[in-house]
Amino acid sequence: MNKSLDVLTIGDLAADLVLSGRDVVPEFGQKEKMLGDYSLEMGGSTSIFACQAAKLGLKTALIGKVGNDEFGALIKKTLKQAGVSLSYVKTDPSEKTGLTVILNAGNDRAIMTYAGTIDAVNKHDVPDALLKATRHFHIGSYFMMKRLQPAYPALLKKLKRYGASISLDTNWDPEEKWDSGVWKVLPLVDIFFPNANEARLIARERSLEQAVKKLQKVVPVLVIKKGESGAEAYAGGKKFAAQALKMKVVDTVGAGDSFDAGFLYGFLSGKAVADSLEIGCLCGSLNTTMPGGTRGQPRLNNLGGS
Ligand SMILES: Nc1ncnc2c1ncn2[C@@H]1O[C@H](COP(=O)(O)OP(=O)(O)O)[C@@H](O)[C@H]1O
Ligand SMILES: [Mg+2]
Secondary structure, three states: OOOOEEEEEOOOOOOEEEOOOOOOOOOOOOOOOOOOOEEEOOHHHHHHHHHHHHHOOOOOEEEEEEEEOOHHHHHHHHHHEEEHHHOOEEEOOOOOOOOOEEEEEEEEEEEEOOOHHHHHOOOHHHHHHHHHHEEEEHHHHOOOOOHHHHHHHHHHHHHOOOOEEEEEEOOOOOOOOOOOOOOHHHHHOOOOEHHHHHHHHHHOOOHHHHHHHHOOOOOOOEEEEHHOOOOEEEOEEEEEEEEEOOOOOOOOOHHHHHHHHHHHHHHHHOOHHHHHHHHHHHHHHOOOOOOOOOOOOOOOOHOOOO
């Protein structure tokens, strides 16, 4: 089948307002605290992912909606600058663009979100011709995009028939139920990208080791992200590991999403799992050196020998 698109994803489109400082814990009683810094950037796990994929030269499209507002304009501008196709990003005047407020205390963060356009896409927004043209389909923010959850098993089966590979990064479950049909999706996934906590919670195991045992039986390539400790992968009965780079971390927003795109760049270029893991770690680590999810992302010519 003729594939004109390398990567397709569905956008949890939102802006990120990151508030940084030594003490970013709010106090009621009208207490006013001073911040060290703030940044306003495009957020959304899959949009950050799409930007990194496009920057690495993958032909990338995103299906999504933004509100008719300043945050929507910021998101479209950021996607466009990275080289992501905007052909399937619609402006919907009846919705507000999603907004995430992140309280950034260095290596940890608290997150509050207004959903808005994050969960605005439904299965009717996904054209069949586009699925046919796609080499690889990536699901991000699984738990937040509720409208699509019931549609995923059929959608993924169709993609498989059309010859696409599939990856999944659930991210955190804001409801902390860790189910929402994810076990119906996992057997259809080629690469699963949880971080270590998400892996344990989805597998319902106390130890990462047990979680890996369980998840490995279901997905051919299991990639566990471990923050500053790098990442590991399990594929073909083997274990691989890669280190994160030692970075002066500004914030870790989007590190995991950029990691996913870096790994996929390797995978779709036919590189070995170990090499793909290294590229993922490089993208994740560089991401942490700049505010927000996209500024630190490398382009293909920054990857060196990779
Ligand atoms: N503090 C950090 N220092 C260096 N690299 C990091 C840091 N945090 C994350 N990374 C890089 O980004 C990757 C993904 O980040 P991680 O926090 O594990 O994912 P997620 O954001 O999905 O939880 C890591 O594997 C690592 O390579
Ligand atoms: Mg993540």
